[in-house]
Amino acid sequence: MSFPHLHVASAYSTHYGVTLPEALAEQTAAQQSAAQAAAPSSSFLAVTDRDGLYGAVKHVRACAQAGIRPGLGADLAVHDDDLYPLGRVVVLAHGHTDGRGYAALCRAVSSAHAGSVHAGSAHGSAAFPSIARSRLAELAGLDSLTVLIGPASDVGLAIGLRDNDGARTRLAAWQRAMPPQSVACEVVCHLSEPGTPGSVTPATRMLALAEYAALPAVLTNAVRYGTPEEAVTADLADAARTLTPLARLDQPQTNGQAWLKPESGMRQVARMVVDAGLHDDDALERLFRDTWRLADQCSLDPDSDIGLGRPRMPEARIIGISGDPFAELWKRARAGVDDRYAGTALGEAAHARLAHEMKTVEHLGFAGYFLTVARVADIVREMGVRIQARGSGVGSVLNYALHTSSVEPIANGLLWERFLSPERQTLPDIDLDVESARRHDIYRTLFDTFGSDRVSLMSMTNAYRGRGAVRDAGLALGMDRDQVAAVAKQIWRFNARDLRRALEEKPELGPLAAEVRGSAQLDLLVDLTAKLDRLPRHISVHPCGVILSDLSLLDRTPVQTSGMGLPMSQFDKHDMDPMGLIKLDILGVRMQSAMAHAVEEHRRLSGESIDLDRIPLDDPATFELIRSTRTLGIFQIESPGQMELVGKLQPEVFNDLTVEISLFRPGPMQNNMPLKYLQARHGEVMPDYIHPRFEPILRETRGVVIFHEQVMRLFDELTGCGLGKADVFRRHLGKPDQLPRIEAYLREAALERGFDTPTIDRIWQVLAGFGSFGFAKAHGAAFALPTYQSAWLKTHHPAVFLAGLLTHAPGMWPKDLIVAEARLLGVPVLGLDVQRSTLIYRVEDLEHERRGIRLPLPELSGSTAAERGRIVRHQPFTSLQDFRDRVRPRRSTFEALARVGALDSFIGYDRTRRHELLAHIQSLRGTAVSIADDQLAFEVELPVLEYAGARFDAVTSLELRGRSQTDLELRDLALAVSGHQMARFYPLFSELGVTPASELINLPGGTEVLLAGVRRATNTPPMRGGRRVVFVSLDDGTGPVSNVVFFHDAQERIGGPVFHAGLMLVRGRTRRSGTKGVSVTGENLWDLTEVARTVRTRHAAEAAAQRVDRASELAAELAALSATNVHHLWPRLRA
């Protein structure tokens, strides 16, 4: 029989509990079914995570699944009115109180996080969540909560010190402070050795204390794991939490007994506890009776107590409406359609579609939801921030009419049912992409507008992945930090639990595998790493989730302060739908910021405003640029794999971009869809529509099924089931056990609708093979819009566009490469200049109608924000003196600015005099004169211009000797703007016969080439066949990156350097992909710096050999000459 555990930490008590709620619930259910007599519904399990309800929703759902009653609580620290700590207690919510108990629990947890207490300790002070006892007492009123006073409470700690009087006094204080019937004593015994915490003695004393105080005593096991085998993992958690190796832990677990024991095990413990002290005869039975009684009291009803599955929208007045939300939505939507479709042929269709959509909205009662999202979109737009909807919501005319989305759904063939239908059980999801740089502003505005009792950020649970798991396991074992780091570095793109297998399979891990075989400790490390993998590690604010609800929000979710200072729910995205919480994904997209930056720079320079949402979507020049594969910097299509696909596909219209983006996904790639589509597109094969009735559905993709929408339409055409039902079928295609049922239904209905069996066989094969892969066309179209917009900017306004890219770094490529691209596009990147550089990449008008991009101040390594702020505030400067007085730069900053040329304006931009300037700055003594911001500077020329004459020949700075501008930039800017960092290797390249990247395009396929350059990116894209393929993008400064593909055999031959070499020389063969595409299949790879060294050594050896040859030649000459006169030969020898 199962035991009603009231104190259980799940794995969501990070670095403490180690078993997931689902496993705990299943274990309880299994213990229940192993017992015979009891009815199944009597089982009970509470989860009481530390400092929160992190695992609460998962627990309640798992209990429902397992058929047991859930309880919820939290293990919280408490302090008194003088902030004196009272230890930790378990706070349990009472059930069947119409949610009063659960609400009080949520508020208690939030309160603990709001009232963090600073505790001094030997290691300094740390803030931790703690609730005031008076606040807890307030919340526990009206029979809402029970507080368990256990071993970790002040009472329990006094018992541990054998201070019985102290324990009685403290318990009395609890009884005085708390409402009646809200306190119980918690008896915990882990059967540890006498004299240690968790032994029978303190447990039996706690029981006696409860009897003395006439309080109920309940038995718990203070559970940290489901099974005894998981105690090892809890040891690791302790080490990770305290950042201390296991061997040096202050308070390791006394033993491994804190597991979810069955009733028999708990009875055994209870017998020993009762036997160890002097108790009444029925003490044992009473302990069990009181435990069950409290469990019954704390059983929560998922519906009436937690409100599971009941959506709650913000109140009408909050979203600015007074009447019926549905009527209001109709009014706005009709007006929106009239406005959006004015002057198009689609007006009538749009109204019809709107009526269809509104029927579903009415049926589901989601009018408030749509108005809320539209209100948020309005708020964002009113802030002047770029916004774009993404996701299946883009398929809705309603969203388009409300201006929530900016992609027109009908002409793009998008479906409402992919987003919402009566058959869909989950809350709808509309994602809004906004400028990343403004995301926090938007959040704050939403909190201000809706009120922080209705809005909260969503959290996300970060789980252990390979590297973190290795590090923490290594820490626990007390291993050498460098050794652990070396192992962690090699864990790349696979899960820690697969480490053992990866060691056997992956060629680049060969050396590590050998080490592991030779070291017991490393072997143990591999074991422990696997134990930590996937365990929740910490929670943090979700990158885009915002929860919008009504005034009851804080009764349903506990909140804590996020890193950005705004309240964050303890629930993650999986908890939203069950909790009926409306979540909006407001995602910061850097490309939106980059484009906004470009538009703003263009407006600043020319006064002309570009409205990106109104540019024509059929600009020939833009498509020409895309087809050229010079897509670096363009949204979504700038990766090496995408460049290749764009080259093959040769997009001509907007829809081609949607198709291209949708094809470049794991599912389609693995199913070879790109090839099938390309063959049909370029006329190599006839499109195969299978049946004429499918042609309208499949025409846009030449017979290849790519989009979810197509699968839905096919289902509908075949069976007449309607698009809503069709979407349900589509989602079930991914579940193999559902396939026979779907197939039977489809065959029967299709035959009835006039399809013949061969057709049905073939289309079923396509649909079943499609699985859950593919892409919603709504997503593809929503992505294609910024793709097109960024391509348009790059085509027509390259300078401002690149400045946007450099400022907001939206893509995968490093700045060096964008700078190189600018150089190739004829946009000069201008050096740092204290007279002109600002905090962001600004564009400057140059002669001949050209524009250049000015490097901003933050690129200077080591300068402070305050220094940069003063430079910008006081620009321009009349003299070096003026600069020094107003900016007051630190010496290091001052010298760095001089070295890179940012102070060249003070020497008339005469670069040759920079060493004099630097020498002068280095010779400056005394502090700068401080000049108030509102004061004029001294107009004194610095004596730097008067350095002249023989006396000053010696005044120079050796720091600049032998260094090129590129060297200096790499030193102080970490970014070379005047030249390319590979330029110094060019003589070597020409000697070795390296092919410049810019020339690759002119070579036929299969040509053997040598390539060299600096690694700019490494990709392991999804591939057909499942074997890993590594793409390395090399930049040699001559043109676009060259992409080298390493297949499995090459990876084995090369090993680690495939991933680790920075500068490299590669031998391979060209591989053509269409007219514009070329890549190289890599066969071997060498570290370029080593190659350079070898060549240098060889040169030296050859030169030496030449000298030897020459010396022997001369010796021979000498021998031939008369021995009397050899002196005339010296000059020749020396030469």
Added chain:
Amino acid sequence: MPQIIDTPVDVELSADGDPRAFIWNRFEHTIIGQPQAVFTRTSWWENARTPARIDTELWRVDASRGDEEQHRYDLRRDVDGSWVLALDWG
């Protein structure tokens, strides 16, 4: 001083799962009163393998052979379920 025995024994369990008697040297030793279990932890990280358990299960029992004077014993239960009579405390 306790005497180290360290020999495998057969243990009879009660319906509750507590040891009720053990057979040592062919003689049955009957356990008197409530036996107490103690779990002591190990420093498993010093060994080469990850253990299934991090603690050792010991039962401290009072038992007597027939009518002889009762002794206090430590019984150890290993992970595989087998019992070892570890100590005789006298």
